Amino acid sequence: MKYKLNSLQILAAGFALVILAGAALLCLPFATRQGISFFDALFISTSATCVTGLVVCDTFTTFTLFGQAVILALIQVGGLGFMMVAILFWIALGRRIGLAQRALLMESVGIWQLGGIVRFTRRVLLGTALIEGVGALLLASRFCPKFGLATGLWYGVFHSVSAFCNAGFDLMGRQTPYSSLTAFAEDWVVNLTVMGLILAGGIGFFVWNDLVEKGLHWKRWRLHTRIMISATLILTLGGAAAFYLLEKDGAFAHLSPSGQVLAALFQSVTPRTAGFNTVDLGQLSEAGSLLTILLMFIGAGAGSTGGGMKVTTFVVIALSVLVRVRRRREMELCGRRLEEDVLKAACPAAALHGTLFLLGAFVLCCQGVELKAALFESVSAISTVGLSLSLTPTLPALSRLVLIFLMYAGRVGSLSVAMAVTRKGSRAKLRNVTEKIILG
Secondary structure (H helix, E strand, O other), X not given: OOOOOOHHHHHHHHHHHHHHHHHHHHOOHHHEOOOOXXXXXXXXXXXXXXXXXXXXXXXXHHEOHHHHHHHHHHHHHHHHOHHHHHHHHHHHOOOOOOHHHHHHHHHHHOOOOOOOHHHHHHHHHHHHHHHHHHHHHHHHHHHHHHHOHHHHHHXXXXXXXXXXXXXXXXXXHHOOOOOOOHHHOOOHHHHHHHHHHXXXXXXXXXXXXXXXXXXXXXXXXOHHHHHHHHHHHHHHXXXXXXXXXXXXXXXXXXXXXXXXXXXXXXXXXXXXXXOOOOOOHHHOOHHHHHHHHHHHHHOOOOOOOOOOOOHHHHHHHHHHHHHHHOOOOOOEEOOEEOOHHHHHHHHHHHHHHHHXXXXXXXXXXXXXXOHHHHHHHHHHHHOOOOOOOOOHHHOOHHHHHHHHHHHHHHHHOHHHHHHHOOOOOOOOOOOOOOOOOOOO
C-alpha cells in the first residue's frame, strides 16, 4: 500500500530539507573564511531556517559574503515559511494554485480560511518586502556613516530581514564577536527600527490582513486581532516597566537615563522572539533573567515569523484560569464567547512546549551546565529566540544536538512535530463509560 504524506509531514520534511541544503551550502570552501565542520554548519543552518539566532561561531568572523547571503536566504525562507516562498515561485510561473497547495499554505501560516488564500499570500509577500525595505533604509542611514556605503547598505538589509523574521543574526562581530547590538544601546534610530521590525514580524500575518481589510476600527477587528494587539501592548509596556525597575541600577547602570528607558523597552521586545540584545545579558539580575525566560516562553503571535508558546495560547490558558476562579462556565472576551475546543488545543500545545523546554534544560544540566544557563539556552531554542548567555559555542556535542532538535521543533511547532511522527488513531466504534477523577 502506497503511503501518502499528510500536510504536517510535508511541512516537517520540507523544513528538514531546507536545513540540510543550507548546511551543505555553508560547508562550501568559499562560504567560510577558514572552514567549518558539517555539524557546526548544521547548527547554524537550523538556527537560521528556524529563525532562532543561536550560534556556535560568530557570523561575521566565520562566514564570507556568500555564507552571509546563504544565512540571510535561510532566515527569509524560515521566517515566511517555505511553503509561502514556494507559492511565490508558483505564482511567478503562472501556475494555478490547487486545493492541495492551499491546504499546505494554511498549515504553514496558521490560518483557517481557504478562500482568498492567494490574495492573502500576495499581501504578506508585498508587505514583507515593503517593511523590510523601509527598515533596511533606516538602519543603513546609521550604518553607512560607520561602515561605508556598500557595507552599510548590506548591513541594513541583513539586520532588517533578521529583525523582521525574528532571527537575531547579526554582523556586528566586525567590531566585537558575539556583541549583537550592544554598540548601539543608546541609538534611538537603530533601536526603534529593530523593535518595530520585531513587533511587525511577530504580531502575525493574519493580524496584518485584518488590519488591511478593516482599518483602525477596533470593533470591526476579529477577536484574534484584538487579543494580539492588546496582549502585545500589555506584555511590551509591562515588561519594559519591570526591566527598568529591576535593572536601572544593575545591567542598565552604565547608560544615560534615556538610554535606560530605551534598553528596558528593547529588552522587553527582543524576547518576543528576536534574539538581539543591546546590553550584556550576563549582567542581568536573577529577577531580570527570570523575566526574560518567561517572555521567551510566551513568545510571539500565531502564524507569525516568531516562535514560543504563542501569545493567544497564553491568553486562552490565563482566561480559563480566571473563568475557573470566578466559577463561570464559559470563556468570554471582548464581547465574544470562545469555543471549548480552543482550550483543548491550547493546553496540549503549551504542555508539550513546556515539557520539551524542561527536558532540554535537564539534558544540558546533565552535561554540566549551570541551572539558570540551562533554562535560558533551552527556552531560547524551543521558542526560537536566540538570546544566549554566551554559552552555546562552548556546549558539548550532545547539548548542541538537543538545541538543534529544540529549534526545529519550535519552528515547525512542538505539537505539529509530534503529530507528524505519529499515526492517526482509529476511531473506536463504542465510547467507554465516563468516570470522574479528583484533580485537587
